[in-house]
Amino acid sequence: MGKLSRIAWLYIGAVIAAAALAIARGPFGGINWAQVVVLGLLVVACESVATVLKSRSLAWSANSTASLAAVILVGPVGAAIVGACTLLGVRRGPSVPQRLFNASMFALSAYLAGRTFLLFGGHVGTPGPSAFPGIIGPFVGADAAHVIVNFSLLRGVLWLTREPGAPAGRVGLDFKLLFTDLGYGAFGLLIAALWSVLGPFTPVFVLIPVFIARWAVAQFAAQQRSYEATVSALCQAVETKDFYTRGHSERVSRGSVMIAHEIGMRAERVEAIRYAGMLHDVGKLGVPTSVLQKNGSLTDDEYAAIQLHPMRGLDIVREIGFLDEALAGIMHHHERIDGKGYPMGLAGHEIPEFARVLAVADAFDAMTSNRSYRGARSVPEGVTELRKWAGTQFDPAFVDAFVTAIERDGWKGPESVAGEAAGAVGESAAADALTAGLEDSEPDSSAPAEPLRAIESL
């Protein structure tokens, strides 16, 4: 955490101070402390099993349920105390400043939600039959306020602790989560309403569906991770056939994602283009090895065989349900803006956006890697080459985006192949020839392995 900027520290400090002030000001009269304790325990339970989201710096938990129940049952100050119980969650991961920030963020969100609830005419206390439906309006207001404050504070801290120069797209939160949280907020109303029937046992029953949903979210994340790993492993298997292209799919995937982030693509599309990048060359398997590894120029027949590979690739991936846009990208990644590409000879914006993105990343990685017929170019040479062909072969907008991203984040080209080839089956004789000349092209960017921003929680 030492690397955080002064503004980030000021921001975190301000949030903590505001939360402390909100709680310290009171008033504490009329708060049912038994309810605060039970709801606080609920927060601790939810926090202890929070789901770490994919980006690793965010976690999702169902605390808001308890905070919002507290808004109705014990009012803004009580709700703030309940929210602050996040601090006590038993979970490895967040550091002390993160915990403090999270707890303050939840306290502040709950406090403002409670104020909104009162503002819209809600009454604090255990609601009875007469409270409905009048309580629903103020509660929805409180729910919305809670989500908005939570998201704003979180967005703020992610923005202030982002990696220097990162594009806006990378700081973004998944806005679907916003609706998810709004939906879970409704459980808060249920806890409050059921309190007069089930008493303090209410949270136990309400927790069951919440935890099942959490289970599903965790399962989803786990499946997605293994899915990604499996696709990547299979792609590597395909690449073993053509020794020179080892790691190519992975890098094209990375490059495409860089462009996608830079132009601010939506998260799902970024996901899709990542898979498209990994899978864009599977069709090469249908091309005879002798053609792929040929030294020197190709005959017309051989060239025709190579031109077929996007269609072959399409043949393989067609049956993967989710990849709609990715399919078009894979099929057309060898089209050119001037219409001289293959397989269809599309031009300009007839070419699907995914294909135009993939083409840039694909060509760049091909240029900066060794090939059987030439050595690797350096990254600056590759950039010059991209710029040269922008407008004829590539979409200039995506070339610009890619160059901007490379200049900021660097480009991780092929590793020196000698070590990597040791364990692999197949051609190892060629390894020596490939190690030369790569050091220069290695940009000195330290790849941000573990981002320092790790402030948590929604």
Add this chain to the structure above:
Amino acid sequence: MAARRYEPRGFPRQVLDSGQSLLVVFAGLLVIAAVAQTAVAGVKDVRVAVAFGALIAFGELLRLTMPGDRETAPIAMAGALAYALLLKIGDEPARQSPQQVIAVAALGMVIGALPHLAVGRPARLPAMAARLLAVACVAAIFRPLANASLIGSRWWSELPVMVCLVIVAWLVEAVIAALIRTDVLRARFGVALLDELRVQLPLGAAVGASAILIAFAAEIMGLWAVAVFTAPLLVTQVALRRYAGIRATYLQTVRALARVTEIGGYVEAGHSARVSRLSVAIGRELGMPEPQLLELEYAALMHDIGQLSLRDPIPGGATVLVVREEQRRIAEYGAEVIEQAGVLDTVADIVRRQSDPCRPAGRGQEPPLSSRIIRAANAFDDLVGSSVEPSRAAAAVQRLRLDTASEYDPRVVEALSRLVSRQSVLGL
């Protein structure tokens, strides 16, 4: 190379065989009887009936398919169970008869299913019938007790009854689903039931808890409980749908990528798909539970991935014809590829051991059952190919049987033989 479409495994969508028709007819008769009796006796609390009917219809509209082609409608089920378990709406005691519960649930389900039919999706009547019967059981037990005020009026007397009944509903649905699977997929009932109970447990728990919460919340919130509950139920449903979606995509992707060996000319077109279908059928015949079947399917799909390491494809891709050392090398390489993924280590192990004979000489360990199944299925497919001629299949089984002393597991070959004689795996 023509893109071969794989037949999705699972229920034949439109064809109902006798067991399922019986179930649907039974449920249909039950509904007719319930509707008739409700019509005669008159509908009690029309507003409540309409509100819950609407929730059920909404839930049915949003039904989702969980892994293993299991169709569920959690929101509809929670709504229907809540309606069956309702004690009070505000201060008014709920007095609907069991027949009325069944009628409302059935009507809601039918209305919710109509849009699906309109866009040409299958009706999935057996799954609907199973849900309806589960609700009917709960209503038949709980309504008479509740309507006669025999349950008491405190939560600690009501709750245990409700929990038990929700468990009953879960069991009924699981038993019916297991019976259907036994019938259609020729799985063993015991195994199918355990699979069903395991798969349905999280969903059943969420549905049951939601139903009980709605029933209790209605005492305080009146019908607003239905509306307020819809939001979190929807969120849960979205999470489940995403999970089911990625599971399906995963399988599709492995199926698709397993075909790289075909595109590359290493194996005959459709080989991986046939071997995996046959392997899963054998595994099911031998009573393997579902998680193992899934691993078996992955392993069978990718069993030839190791051939990518070969410079030149084996003629016809028939690994049964190459020497043992070569087979082992291919299997080893395939396992290495799969291990790279880091999440499929069991699958990698199955692939690694597929070339080992079932009774290894010396002190070697017996390969896992899944490996033995893939070994036999692969050999069978290498010998038979895409041919559907029964005599050729029988001859192939005969040849495998000759090798059961050392090469192939006799149990596996016998299971294969039974399958072949039933012709159920040859795509007929």
